[in-house]
Amino acid sequence: MRYKCIISYDGRNYVGFQSQINGIAIQDVIEAKLAVILQRPLKIVMSSRTDAKVHALGQVFHFDIDRQLDLYRFKGSLNSLLPDDIYLKSIEPVDDDFHARYSVKAKKYRYLINTGEHDVFLSGRVYDCYFKLDMAVFRKTAELFLGYHDFGSFNTSTYDEVKDQHRTIYAVDIKNKGDLIIVDIIGDGFLRHMVRMLVGTMIDTARGQKDIADVKRMLTHPDKRYHVYNISPEGLYLLEVYYSQTYPVWLKPSIVNSREM
Numbered sequence: 001m002r003y004k005c006i007i008s009y010d011g012r013n014y015v016g017f018q019s020q021i022n023g024i025a026i027q028d029v030i031e032a033k034l035a036v037i038l039q040r041p042l043k044i045v046m047s048s049r050t051d052a053k054v055h056a057l058g059q060v061f062h063f064d065i066d067r068q069l070d071l072y073r074f075k076g077s078l079n080s081l082l083p084d085d086i087y088l089k090s091i092e093p094v095d096d097d098f099h100a101r102y103s104v105k106a107k108k109y110r111y112l113i114n115t116g117e118h119d120v121f122l123s124g125r126v127y128d129c130y131f132k133l134d135m136a137v138f139r140k141t142a143e144l145f146l147g148y149h150d151f152g153s154f155n156t157s158t159y160d161e162v163k164d165q166h167r168t169i170y171a172v173d174i175k176n177k178g179d180l181i182i183v184d185i186i187g188d189g190f191l192r193h194m195v196r197m198l199v200g201t202m203i204d205t206a207r208g209q210k211d212i213a214d215v216k217r218m219l220t221h222p223d224k225r226y227h228v229y230n231i232s233p234e235g236l237y238l239l240e241v242y243y244s245q246t247y248p249v250w251l252k253p254s255i256v257n258s259r260e261m
Contacts, residue, residue, distance in 0.1 A: 003069065004062050004094045005044075010085040011055045012124045012234070018049040026050075026086060030061070033081040037074065038065060047100045047241045048107065051193070055125065056238040058089075058108075062100040068093075098243070106170060106242040108186045111199045112235045116179025126180070127235035131207040135176070138206035142172040142183075144215050145198055152222030154198055155191035156230070165191060165222070184239065193230050200229030 007030070015023035019031075027044060034042050047060040071091050078088050097103075112126040115133065119126075152165040159165070173184040183199055201218075204210045209229075218226050 002064050005091045006089045007059050008057045008087050011053050015052045037077050045100045051233050053233040054236045058240040060100050060241045103243050106188050108240040109195045110237040110239045111183045113181040124234050133206040138202050141202045141205045145169045149219050150222045153218040153226045155194040157191040196231045197228045200231035204229050
């Protein structure tokens with residue numbers, strides 16, 4: 001049987017979700033605890049390889065096992081073994097054709113920017129921005145990213161790794177809550193460091209380091225040699241992964257919201 005799991009985690013203590021040789025990954029921790037419960041080694045398949053120090057509220061993975069699980073007991077058992085910074089939110093049986101990675105229709109990421117004094121309780125969970133930002137320019141830059149573009153200038157995946165770097169951004173939602181700027185981005189897929197580089201570009205234009213014409217040129221003439229600010233990972237969250245059964249049909253590449261909270 002195949003099971004779909006949704007987890008949340010604080011990524012500060014990990015080298016990312018996917019197993020790596022240079023430190024402890026979230027995948028390593030989950031697989032180790034699953035092996036204890038299921039009494040056999042087991043590999044999980046994740047929806048997204050979040051980087052070191054990146055967080056998640058809705059990361060998805062699946063695994064296969066040859067028996068039916070008591071989901072209530074399984075959830076309680078796994079959470080009792082996991083450290084406090086990783087939590088299993090839900091588990092459900094799915095069809096064998098469901099794939100945590102290849103069945104994805106869209107993903108929603110959030111980036112948090114603190115424009116006020118450093119907050120010790122938000123340390124490692126937001127980007128501390130000490131620049132004065134023109135929010136009108138910030139939003140205008142976000143509008144440029146909507147729709148279907150070649151985002152080759154705005155990620156660190158090489159063309160040898162990913163030949164086609166066209167992606168669609170469906171929505172950018174910008175909210176202000178006191179000193180906090182909350183940027184939600186929904187797209188059909190994201191390349192390595194893409195969300196961080198999009199937000200970094202919004203900051204660069206909003207503080208006068210780039211202008212709108214620069215960003216338009218980077219979209220129409222993609223080039224890895226452009227200098228794009230790869231903003232720190234601490235403020236990034238994988239918020240939700242959409243599959244066919246949860247895909248929001250209202251998504252159209254023409255939505256930019258901006259509001260005070």
